[in-house]
Amino acid sequence: MKCRTTAPGPSPSAYAPAHIEGEPVTERRRPRTYTRRVTPSALADLVRSSAVTVLEARGLDTGVLPEQVTVERPRNPEHGDYATNVALQVAKKVGMAPRELADALAAELAAADGVESAEVAGPGFLNLRLAADAQGEIVNRVLAEGEAFGRGDALAGTRINLEFVSANPTGPIHLGGTRWAAVGDALGRVLSAQGAEVTREYYFNDAGAQIDRFVSSLLAAAQGQPAPEDGYAGAYIDEIAKAVLAEEPGALSLPENECRETFRRIGVGLMFEEIKQSLHEFGTDFDVFFHEDSLHSSGKVAAVVEELKETGALYESEGAWWMRTTDQGDDKDRVVIKSDGDPAYIAGDIAYLRDKVERGFGLCIYMLGADHHGYIGRLKATAVTLGYDADVVEVLIGQMVNLVSGGKPVRMSKRAGTVVTLEDLVEAVGVDAARYELTRYSVDSSIDIDLDLLRKHTNENPVFYVQYAHARLASLQRNAAELGIERKPADEVDLGLLSHPREGDLIRTIGEFPSVLAKAAELREPHRIARYLESLASAYHKFYDVARVLPQGDEEPTDLTFARLALCEAARQVLANGLSLLGVSAPERM
Structure with a gap:
């Protein structure tokens, strides 16, 4: 059977310096006014540009x-707001000592509008405030946009076909498919x-041996017999078998071929509609549901096989037809047409x-x-065999998901019988918690989902932690x-008053969102959004x-x-934007 799928958040700080609320505005440090404001993106x-000036x-x-100079926030805020190692990168290439170049660059940057200070550290790092x-300006930009x-717009003009989940329509979506859905x-x-x-796009696997086993399982259930040895079991099989008989009461009396076709047509349709409904309720909808069977019935599989035979991309051996995928780096050649004349699964993949x-x-x-x-x-080799660039194909592999409750693994579903399903997870923790938790880890890693943790309305629960911050900000407004x-x-608000370290840290964190989003898209890693939201x-x-x-009281604003208030609204907006990208709600009350 082929199926195309398969840490607590930080707690609020106890940081409590001398309270700053009662200070008159005149007692707070007021920075000088600049003709140009500098945001992290700039x-x-x-x-x-300062380095160009120094070198010229x-x-x-x-x-x-480098075309893109690296500017990062240092781990220790005492080192400044941002840091760059550009002097270390290029000094030797131009015959200067790194610290000498860093000193010259620091002097140039310190004179720039919006830069409070530029200091050299270590062998040639530059710390900027x-x-x-x-x-x-970051706050104004958020409020304006x-x-x-x-x-x-890094991907503007790019048309992407994103195929995911694509679980066989032989049972409810299991945890691997649920992870891909999120x-x-x-x-x-x-x-x-x-x-x-x-x-x-969802690739609907409605052809092949797994569908035959599904139909045999439905027939066995309808006849009151145990599931076949290689079939499917669980309460859902009984439910669908009964639904088939409710729609076609005389199905079991039909000739064998007609009986099987009836159970196939109705049973697979019912199962797939259930899968689509489950995904929709999970917040995952598709633009295209592509039927594997259509590739065969339309003749597209046969046509591409004949084309590849004619071009010599396929060769015959031991009565079967093979594709030379090893020529493109695959570990072995692949059978496309089996010795009995039936197409192998890869034939459908090619078409x-x-x-x-x-x-x-x-x-x-x-x-x-x-x-x-x-x-x-295999898929990259297929692309090259068809005459395309290998990079037209990109494959992401997701690892396993396990559920834990009470410190013990959760292995069985009440309905599916053998696996834990999407519905089981949603019933246990809700859609938001399920989506967020499944998305906050790199797909390269297996994950254990602690159901007890996700049920908590405390800061230990990552999704609650982030959503509560948004609700708190909405309440403030x-x-x-x-x-x-x-x-x-915006032009009436003096954002220069936001000079406390915690205000600056919040502003700089807000300002990181565009670069985090860009990197998440570039690396295909949406978990970066979740981790960023926790930092925010x-x-x-x-x-x-x-x-x-x-x-408070009779005080005037x-x-x-x-x-x-402007800073808080900017923070709320970015939290809402990030949660929306994960398909998680941004509640205004909790």
Whole structure:
């Protein structure tokens, strides 16, 4: 049978420096005003242009500079807001000592608008601090762009066929398929957010031996007999068998071939409709449901096989026809037409890839289960055999998922009998918790899902931690409205007042979202979004611990009040944007 599928969040900080709420505005450090504001997305360009200026002034080759200069947030905030190692990267290439180049670059950067300071550390690292009002531009950008903040156009013009789940219609979706339902849907959202035109596709395996075994199992259940040795068992088989008889009461009286075809047609249809409904309720919908059987009935399989025979891409041996996939790096050649004349499974894969490319897709991403690792080389070899670039195919392999409750594995489903299903997981923890937990890990790793943890409404539960931060921020905006405090237009808010370390950390974390999203799309790793959201929630909770936003009692709102309200709304917006990319709700009340 082929099936194409297969840490607690941080707690709020106890950080509690001297309280800063009662300070008059005049007592707070007010940064100078800059003609240009620097955001993290522009900082790398600023560092590179400054390096060009330094090298040109010395008559040195600027071509040694990387196209994209690395600018990162240091682990220790005492080292600055951002750091770069560009001086270490290029100094030797131009004949300068790294620290000498770093000193010159620091002087150039320190004079730039929006840069508070630039200091050299160690052998040639540069630590940068941005002015508070320069960082405030990040807040304005979020408020101006709203739901669009973080999106980019790196994949604009790219048509992507994203095939995922594609479980055999022989039973409910198991945990491996459930993982792909969450990750695949999130990946589609992430790729779309970078400008790609994404088609979500489900490959409906309605041909082959697994369907024959499914039909035999239904027939056995309808006749009150035990399931065949190689068949399927579970309460769902009995349910579908009864549904077939309810629709066709005389099905068992038909000639054998007609009886089997009746159970096949109705049973497979009922199972597949149930799968689609389960996926829809899980928040995962598809643009295309492609039927494997259509490749055979339409003649597309036969046509591509004949074409490959004529071009010499297939050869005959031992009565079978083989594809020379070893020529493209596969571990062995593959049988396309078996010695009995029936097509092997790869024959459908060949026709299916041809069909995808002919539909105009420049990239075909396959998300397959852990037992399909061999398909990476096989599908890429297929692409080359068909005359395409191997890179038209990209294969992601997902590892196993295990459920744990009470410290023990959960192995059995009440309905499916042998495996834990999508419905079992959703019933246990809900859609949001299930989707978030399945998405927050790299698909390269097996995961153990702690059901007891995901049921908790505490900060130990990652999805609760992130959603609670959003709900807290939404509540803050409601409370402000009840006090008659409305956010001011951007040009009337002095974001330079946001100079406390926790405010700066929250702003810088907000500003990282576009680059996190871009990297998640580039590496096909939506789990980066989840981990980022946990960092953002942590930064907000730490800010909230030390900074009172709204006035109390008879106090009047100050300029600082409006600056913090703008910052909080920016944080809420980014949390909502990130959760949306994961297909997880952003509740306003919890």
